[in-house]
Amino acid sequence: MRYICTCCGYTYDPTNGDGMNGVMPGVAFEDLPEGWVCPLCYASKDQFDPLD
Amino acid sequence: MKTSVASLYQAVELNQEIPPLLIGERCNPNGSKAFREALLAEDWEKCLKVGLDQEARGAQVLDLCVAYAGRDELEDMIRLVKLFAGSCKSPLMLDSTNPETLAAVLPLYPGRAIINSINLEDGGAILDKICMLAKKYGAAVVALTITEEGMALSCEKKVATAKQIYRLAVDKHGLRPQDILFDLLTFTVGSGDEKMRNAAIETLNAIKQVRKELPEVNFTLGISNISFGLRPAARKVLNSVFLHEAVTAGLNTAIVDAAKVLPYAAISDEERSYCLDLLYDRSDDALMKFIEHFEQAVEENDEGEDESLLEEQIRHKLLKGDKDGLEDLLSELRGRWQPLDIINGLLVPAMREVGELFGRGELLLPFVLQSAEVMKHSVTLLEPYMEKLADEGRTSILLATVAGDVHDIGKNLVDIILSNNGYKVYNIGIKVPAEEIIAKAKELQVDVIGLSGLLVKSALLMKENMVQFQAAGLTQPVLLGGAALTPKFVAEDCVPSYEKPVVYCADAFAGLKAIRDFEAGKLLATRWDSAVFPSNRPSPQVEVLDRSQEPPKVPFLGEQFVTDLPAEPLFAYLNQAALFRGRWGYRRGKMSKEEYAELTEGTVLPLYARLKEQVLSGGWLQPKVAYGYFDCCSEGNSLLVQSAAGEKQFNFPRQSAAPHLCIADYFRTPEEGGDRVGFFIVTIGEMLAERTHELFAVDSYHDYLMLHGLGVELTDALAEYWHEQMRIEVGIQQQRDADIAAYVAQSYQGSRYGFGYPACPDLSAHLPLFELLQAERIGIKLTESFEMVPEMSTSAIVVYHPQAKYFAV
Numbered sequence: 001m002r003y004i005c006t007c008c009g010y011t012y013d014p015t016n017g018d019g020m021n022g023v024m025p026g027v028a029f030e031d032l033p034e035g036w037v038c039p040l041c042y043a044s045k046d047q048f049d050p051l052d
Numbered sequence: 053m054k055t056s057v058a059s060l061y062q063a064v065e066l067n068q069e070i071p072p073l074l075i076g077e078r079c080n081p082n083g084s085k086a087f088r089e090a091l092l093a094e095d096w097e098k099c100l101k102v103g104l105d106q107e108a109r110g111a112q113v114l115d116l117c118v119a120y121a122g123r124d125e126l127e128d129m130i131r132l133v134k135l136f137a138g139s140c141k142s143p144l145m146l147d148s149t150n151p152e153t154l155a156a157v158l159p160l161y162p163g164r165a166i167i168n169s170i171n172l173e174d175g176g177a178i179l180d181k182i183c184m185l186a187k188k189y190g191a192a193v194v195a196l197t198i199t200e201e202g203m204a205l206s207c208e209k210k211v212a213t214a215k216q217i218y219r220l221a222v223d224k225h226g227l228r229p230q231d232i233l234f235d236l237l238t239f240t241v242g243s244g245d246e247k248m249r250n251a252a253i254e255t256l257n258a259i260k261q262v263r264k265e266l267p268e269v270n271f272t273l274g275i276s277n278i279s280f281g282l283r284p285a286a287r288k289v290l291n292s293v294f295l296h297e298a299v300t301a302g303l304n305t306a307i308v309d310a311a312k313v314l315p316y317a318a319i320s321d322e323e324r325s326y327c328l329d330l331l332y333d334r335s336d337d338a339l340m341k342f343i344e345h346f347e348q349a350v351e352e353n354d355e356g357e358d359e360s361l362l363e364e365q366i367r368h369k370l371l372k373g374d375k376d377g378l379e380d381l382l383s384e385l386r387g388r389w390q391p392l393d394i395i396n397g398l399l400v401p402a403m404r405e406v407g408e409l410f411g412r413g414e415l416l417l418p419f420v421l422q423s424a425e426v427m428k429h430s431v432t433l434l435e436p437y438m439e440k441l442a443d444e445g446r447t448s449i450l451l452a453t454v455a456g457d458v459h460d461i462g463k464n465l466v467d468i469i470l471s472n473n474g475y476k477v478y479n480i481g482i483k484v485p486a487e488e489i490i491a492k493a494k495e496l497q498v499d500v501i502g503l504s505g506l507l508v509k510s511a512l513l514m515k516e517n518m519v520q521f522q523a524a525g526l527t528q529p530v531l532l533g534g535a536a537l538t539p540k541f542v543a544e545d546c547v548p549s550y551e552k553p554v555v556y557c558a559d560a561f562a563g564l565k566a567i568r569d570f571e572a573g574k575l576l577a578t579r580w581d582s583a584v585f586p587s588n589r590p591s592p593q594v595e596v597l598d599r600s601q602e603p604p605k606v607p608f609l610g611e612q613f614v615t616d617l618p619a620e621p622l623f624a625y626l627n628q629a630a631l632f633r634g635r636w637g638y639r640r641g642k643m644s645k646e647e648y649a650e651l652t653e654g655t656v657l658p659l660y661a662r663l664k665e666q667v668l669s670g671g672w673l674q675p676k677v678a679y680g681y682f683d684c685c686s687e688g689n690s691l692l693v694q695s696a697a698g699e700k701q702f703n704f705p706r707q708s709a710a711p712h713l714c715i716a717d718y719f720r721t722p723e724e725g726g727d728r729v730g731f732f733i734v735t736i737g738e739m740l741a742e743r744t745h746e747l748f749a750v751d752s753y754h755d756y757l758m759l760h761g762l763g764v765e766l767t768d769a770l771a772e773y774w775h776e777q778m779r780i781e782v783g784i785q786q787q788r789d790a791d792i793a794a795y796v797a798q799s800y801q802g803s804r805y806g807f808g809y810p811a812c813p814d815l816s817a818h819l820p821l822f823e824l825l826q827a828e829r830i831g832i833k834l835t836e837s838f839e840m841v842p843e844m845s846t847s848a849i850v851v852y853h854p855q856a857k858y859f860a861v
Binding site: 004005006007008009010011018020021022037038039040042047049050052 | 590627628629630633634639640641645792793796797798810858860
């Protein structure tokens with residue numbers, strides 16, 4: 001499932017991963033580490049909303 | 053002692069073989085929505101149906117009340133008494149405290165009615181009149197233990213008032229003792245209010261004692277008051293258990309919703325014991341355990357039951373953020389409660405509930421603000437009837453935005469939430485230096501200090517403030533909030549400098565929780581375990597920057613101004629996700645995709661359309677731009693910019709961790725042939741911000757947050773729009789896309805870095821920037837701390853290097 005950052009609108013899509021944070025494709029949002037933040041605005045995980 | 057009341061069709065004995073006699077409470081516009089709507093629509097048959105339905109469900113007497121603001125009680129009562137008298141088997145309880153109304157309907161009623169009610173609130177003048185009517189028409193009378201001092205809470209006071217009324221009604225007016233039904237009043241044990249813990253005990257003891265001292269009188273009681281504030285499913289059980297206890301104590305009639313009384317035998321031993329522990333205050337955590345147990349109980353008919361009482365209605369209004377009819381409702385409530393008790397006993401618990409719902413993700417921020425508006429409006433309506441809220445004993449909080457920072461939305465939200473939860477808030481404004489905060493904290497002797505600030509610099513300043521607070525000998529805990537703060541920063545950089553707890557608060561409700569923790573003596577400084585939470589900020593994975601990139605072909609060199617921009621096109625550049633979910637707080641949370649789509653379609657988009665229309669038709673947007681292109685070259689961490697006004701130097705910080713980026717790296721050195729750079733400053737003008745401040749000033753919390761959020765995002769939309777324009781001008785983008793999703797992800801060549809933001813947090817760069825762009829000419833000024841005024845302005849350096857993307861230092 002994709003998640004959207006409520007602060008800046010960035011979408012975390014597990015099929016792409018997150019290169020800025022060194023996250024490989026295939027990692028579910030739930031499995032991102034607790035300290036993971038939005039690669040664009042640095043909002044924390046709890047600032048994300050499910051998108052799908 | 054046998055006492056009967058009667059309708060045209062039958063007599064009913066007050067002392068039933070199996071007590072109690074059930075008196076149906078729902079023919080009351082203040083208690084039943086169905087009845088209220090029927091009354092307002094003058095649909096008399098429907099009013100009657102509410103009565104007949106209660107008979108079908110077991111009511112043996114029907115209470116009939118028509119007092120409702122805007123209606124003529126006398127006229128409505130005459131009409132309905134005639135109608136009910138001919139159609140209802142059950143005798144009527146005429147619910148009015150107006151002697152004229154009673155004088156008009158008593159002779160019309162072809163039976164023996166009960167009058168509801170008399171009391172000593174006015175010292176006894178009305179009581180005298182009603183007792184004379186009761187005597188004349190042979191009616192029974194309900195007597196409430198209310199005196200000029202208010203409603204009797206203690207057993208002692210209830211008994212004394214009952215005896216006082218007895219003397220007047222029986223000795224003076226000659227009523228028979230058995231024709232008086234004492235309602236000794238009860239109050240909720242569900243609010244958590246310490247003073248009310250023994251509400252049930254006081255009432256039960258009073259019934260026993262009055263029964264002993266005045267053996268011939270009868271009793272009645274509005275049972276459901278005992279559980280006000282609790283969940284409907286829990287109320288049903290607690291009401292039923294309480295009714296059982298009250299009957300054991302001697303209660304022989306009860307005013308109830310007959311359909312919602314459970315047979316005692318149908319209640320399990322376990323549930324009985326939760327109820328009895330709560331009613332008899334058998335342990336400190338009885339309420340907590342009761343709530344926990346019934347938390348899982350099935351909710352049924354939530355909406356319907358909430359209507360049963362005025363007290364429920366005000367709770368409901370607050371939870372729903374509904375201000376309609378608030379004035380009428382509060383004036384009705386003032387007949388039952390002291391204004392201060394309405395605030396502390398009804399409104400504050402309901403606000404607490406709002407906070408809990410928000411905390412569980414079941415209520416969104418905009419709705420919380422609407423609830424806070426109801427709270428504020430209620431207090432304003434009650435204030436004329438009470439002494440000013442005493443500040444003594446209330447926890448007080450000093451709020452300030454730190455020096456050099458003009459951002460006040462966060463601080464004001466905390467103000468809204470705390471002050472509407474009953475706390476005393478001193479909001480001393482923006483740009484407040486440490487010295488002034490220290491002086492005010494000492495002068496006002498506040499309990500807690502809250503600091504706010506949006507800028508990166510403000511976070512650093514808070515760290516310094518902690519040192520100053522410590523040196524000044526302050527002893528208040530400090531709460532810190534702001535966009536640039538992290539729990540890690542607070543724990544590692546702020547906490548160690550100050551002896552008392554320093555606490556990171558992510559939002560206004562975290563602030564509220566902190567205040568409650570403080571009151572409970574368990575407020576702790578924020579801690580951060582870096583072993584558990586590694587915090588690497590993300591970064592572009594750049595190994596080598598391409599140095600061969602040619603400087604962009606700019607359309608002109610120097611600065612230009614654009615002051616005739618139309619406002620409407622900006623909306624196409626607005627980041628709706630950030631506005632709706634972030635600024636406005638319409639988070640999806642636990643909603644399903646469909647539910648969220650419904651919220652968006654039904655609430656959010658219409659709100660957006662309304663505000664957009666307001667903003668455009670009011671001419672609240674005056675978009676203006678100062679921008680330019682300049683020759684430049686990098687030198688270490690600096691960018692040297694050539695302009696007609698001479699060379700300007702911008703110094704940029706470098707990341708301390710790999711890949712050690714610095715904005716200057718994206719520009720070629722003189723040896724590499726030099727480069728070109730763009731800058732812009734944009735503003736949407738002052739009007740929208742002014743409208744926003746006006747909304748806060750009149751306590752329109754919801755619209756305040758909405759308009760503020762819209763303004764901030766429109767400012768960013770203007771920046772996004774102008775950045776696109778500058779890409780088109782230099783030929784790296786072919787056409788207008790306004791593709792916000794792509795722009796958010798920086799799917800374009802280059803980057804814009806806002807001054808004050810993570811890649812270049814130092815606002816003093818505004819000095820050389822203003823010298824380059826002369827933004828004063830579009831009405832923007834710098835404060836002494838280099839922030840821009842009007843506040844809805846933003847600035848950026850525009851970098852064209854293809855590898856330039858956002859990063860943080």
